[in-house]
Amino acid sequence: MRASRARAGRTYHARILCCGRMDWGDDAVGPLCAAALEERRIPAVILAGNASELLEAWREARHVIVVDALVTGAPPGTLHRMALGEPGFRPEAARSSLxxxxxxxxxxxxxxxxxxxxxxxxxxxxGGDFEWASTPSAQVAAAMPALVEAVARHWQALVPSPRPHARRA
Structure with missing residues (x-):
């Protein structure tokens, strides 16, 4: 799995920041999502999710999508979407904040x-299982395609695909 790195002085219209660690059960949500997005040719950056890393990564972007395992009390595998400035935005639910x-x-x-x-x-x-040296729970694994699709759709709304050039006769 390849993790992208920011280049000094580069400005991004949008960035996807996927937080988590592969070896902590459901905490692998971010890295697994990043791998699936890369297969779709959608760039994602894998981060551990600490505050300084996040600030640095979004410093050069206008729009940011963060992907992480969450702990809200909902059943494991529940898909969440929260936007800064909207009611219900709870960044403290992100596993990286825990x-x-x-x-x-x-x-x-x-x-x-x-x-x-x-x-x-x-x-x-x-998430529900964050044991070290474990794999994601069955509920999280089953919900991964829906998460990847939701992130991809949001990305595509922010960064439309280039239109093919019209051919001249």
Whole structure:
């Protein structure tokens, strides 16, 4: 699995930041989503999800999609979509925020430093099993295609495909 890296001075219209770790059960939501998006030729960056990493990654983007395992109390495998500025936005539900300074802290710090992206949407699956050295639960594995499709559709709305050039006769 390839992780993209930001290049200094480069500006992105939109970025997908996939948080998580492959070896912590349902925490693999982000990296698994990134791999599936790459198969569709949609670029995604894999991050552990700490606040400084997130701030740096979205610093050069107008629109940001964050993908992470979530803990809200919903059944495992539940698909969530939350947007900054909309009712129900709970960045503290992101698994990255439960491990230490993560998405919730990045949003608060970004707001205080006036460096939030124009739009920030959090997509995730409710996790239930975060045991080290385990694979994602059956519920999360079954819900992955729906998550990938939701993220891909949102990405395509932000970054439309180039139109083929018209041929001249």
């Amino acid at each position: 491990r230490g300074p993560g998405l919730a802290q990045a949003v608060r710090l970004g707001a205080s430093l006036h460096c939030l992206p124009e739009s920030l949407v959090l997509f995730g699956l409710e």
